[in-house]
Amino acid sequence: MASKVMAVERVLHMNGGVGETSYANNSLIQRKVLMRVRPILEESIKKMYCTNAxxxxxxxxxxxxxxxxxxxVASNVIDIVNETSRRLKIETPTFQFFLNDLFGNDFNSIFQSLPEFYYTLKQDTTCLINAMPGTFYGTLFPSNSIHFFHSSYSLHWLSQVPDLLSKEAKLSDDDKGNIYVTSTSPPSYAKQFKEDFTLFLRSRSRELVPGGGMLLAFIGRYDTSQNITAAGLFRMILNDMVLENLIEETKLEHFNVPVYVATADEVKEIIKEEGSFSVERLESIETSWDGSSLDDKGYESFKDDNERGKFVARYLRAVFEPLLKAHFGEGIVEEVFLRFQNKVVQLLPKLVYPTLVISLTKIA
Ligand SMILES: C[S@@+](CC[C@H](N)C(=O)[O-])C[C@H]1O[C@@H](n2cnc3c(N)ncnc32)[C@H](O)[C@@H]1O
Structure with missing residues (x-):
C-alpha cells in the first residue's frame, strides 16, 4: 500500500518551467475559475477575518x-484583507502564505518569480511566502496554526490509484473505450475519494485555528447525465492506439489516472459524516472545457473550433503529460495529444462539467 502512495506522490506533477508546454503558460482555464470564485473567496475571507483578526x-x-x-490567490487574499482592515479601521496584518504542492512540483520557478511578486505589493504590505512540499492528504502544519486554507483544481486528484486488482474494480471490455464517468464506474474510485477527502478534512480541521475557514474548488460531475472526463477521453484514444498496435494492451490495462470526479451530494455527505466543518456554501459552476473562449480576464479568443481544440489539448498536456510519459514513454506523447485535439473538436458542445465550490468554517 505504502509503495503505491509513494508512486503517485513521486510521479504526479504538472509540466514545470515557463516553456510552451508548461503549466505556467497553460493554466488560463484554472485562472478563469479563480476569477469566478473570487466573490465567494471574498465572502469567506471576510467572515473568517472578522472573527480572527x-x-x-x-x-x-x-x-x-x-x-x-x-x-x-495570495494577491486576492491580500486585497480582500487590506480592504476589510481599512473598513474595520484596524491595522493590516502581516501575511504569511504557505504554497503547498507535491514534491515534484516546480517550486524553483515559484521562487524565481518571487521578487516580481513582492514588487507588485503596496509598500505598507508585509507578505512572507513559504513553500510547504508534501501531500495534503495528511498533516502539513502544526495544530491550531492556520487561519485559512484555499485549494483550487487539486482535490479531484486521489492519493493513490485504487486497488484495481479487486474484481469489482476491474474495467470491463466495454469500459476500455468508454469516455463517460457514470454511477457504474469502478466503485473503488468513489471509496478512495471518500477516504482521501475525509483525511483531508480531518487534517485541515486539526491545523485550523477555531473559526478558521476554507475555500475549495475542484472538478465534479453531474449526477444525472453521463460525464466526459479528460481521463475517459485519454482511455478512448489509448484504446484506439492499442487496436492500431501502437501501444501494448497490457500497458493500457495498467494505466489508471488517479482522479475522481464526485457529485455535489457525495461531497456534502462526506463533509457531514466527518463532522468538523459547517458548510457556508456549496455551489456548482458550469464550466466548459474551452472556458467558453475565456476572458473576464481569462484572456484569449479563438477564431474557430480547431483553435479551441488546440487550446484544450495544450492545457491538458500541461497537466497529464508527465503521467503519460512516465507510463508509456515519450514516444507516444505528440500522437496522443494530436488525437486528443481532434476528439475535442468533435465533442466540444458536450464538454462541460461542474466546478464544485465549497466554503467551510471549522466548527469550534
Ligand atoms: C491543476 S493544478 C492546480 C494548480 C493551481 N491551484 C491552479 O488553480 O492553477 C493541481 C495541482 O494539485 C497538486 N496536487 C495533487 N494532489 C496533491 C496532493 N495530494 N497534495 C498536494 N498537491 C497535490 C498537483 O501536483 C498540481 O500541481
Missing part, C-alpha cells in the same frame, strides 16, 4: 502548482 494572518494554498495562479 490577527497581527499575522496565516494562509495556505494547497496544490498551488507553478506559474501566475500560485500568486493570484
Amino acid at each position: 490577527s497581527t499575522c494572518l496565516k494562509v495556505a494554498d494547497l496544490g498551488c502548482s507553478s506559474g501566475p495562479n500560485a500568486f493570484l
